Amino acid sequence: MGIAERKIRQKEEFRASILEAAWLQVLADGWQSLSIRKIADAIEYSIPVIYNHFENKEAILLEFTKEGFQKLADTLQAVKDQHTEPAVQLEAIAYAYWDFAFEHKEYYQLMFGLGIPACDRVNQIAEMKNMTGIMISTIKETILVSANKDADHFLKYHTYLSVLHGLVSIQMIRKDGPPTEENRRVLQDAVSGFIKSILV
Amino acid sequence: MGIAERKIRQKEEFRASILEAAWLQVLADGWQSLSIRKIADAIEYSIPVIYNHFENKEAILLEFTKEGFQKLADTLQAVKDQHTEPAVQLEAIAYAYWDFAFEHKEYYQLMFGLGIPACDRVNQIAEMKNMTGIMISTIKETILVSANKDADHFLKYHTYLSVLHGLVSIQMIRKDGPPTEENRRVLQDAVSGFIKSILV
DNA sequence: TACTTTTGTTAACACTGTTAACTAAAATGT
């Protein structure tokens, strides 16, 4: 009964070729512009065959999301294993996480559902400067009353905004409803830690 | 020559009605499913009239993005004005930012290009647990060698991941190319601050 | 009233995801 095995193997190969073609598309033009038709075109088959292997387009993207998380987990584990002291591991993991995100940008954006408003678009929203202006000035003023008055206010502002945005978006990804009391404690923890790090 | 003025006024009203119809759509089904046709349908005009007032769909979304940033700026300014001490202002702004994000979820998602992988989708990615597992265990171990051993490891993990994700996504929004040395300093600043907050 | 400009419409183009209906090939049972 080698026929059945060959069929399974062929099906597996077919599935892999779909994923490969899809990934080339993602690398070329980003996952936003991935289309079933382009995949079908690349593998030189008609469109509906793809639906024999994946329920829908979402399932293909989900596959990459899984792949991405697995790759990231492997990377972090490897980095962790290079150190013994927990605090050092924590630091190394953080840097590895950062590096992974930019080395595998497409994976990362897919994993966390980042639409990414084009950089020129963002920079041309004058209204954004109204917000950042308030934050930066407050950071500056805080540094002025702090212990180390020569802290880099732009660096601190960037950290501040990043922390806030990270908290919000992770929270939004995690649950659909309104944030709980526990979520707010995470916010308090992060914010108080950040402010303390300025005031020293 | 009141005619020209009336025309301008009518044009402005028309524009506003487009935005209103669009916003109702966004509120109802999220900005992902906003369509020109639905807007045209809502205002009971044909499709191309919309293109007399907005260059394309992107321009409509950009309008809301601007609105969102302005609303947020106003909110933050108002909150800031309620306090005098900079550190307190910084804290209040952070909470106001958080509240704004969830009170105006649609604005926030638009402003920062959040695609938001559906919460059930995310929770069913087993591979994600491989990653979070590594982080959580390392956090636990770090707490064990820290000064206050009764810290909430889940809270700290949540903070840790949020900080990292925030740093990455703000960086990705800001620039298209690879991160610079300065970006890495922001990362270092945030990470070292976080680890210090665990070790006390 | 005749002419010009503005306003809005219809119809189409070029895409997208998805699926029903059908054909050709391969595997199976007799």
Added chain:
DNA sequence: ACATTTTAGTTAACAGTGTTAACAAAAGTA
């Protein structure tokens, strides 16, 4: 080896999407 069933792959369509060219109707101007 032949008939039958199962599988693989096709074409063609449906229901959407953003966008635009060509045209008709209304409004303003001379």
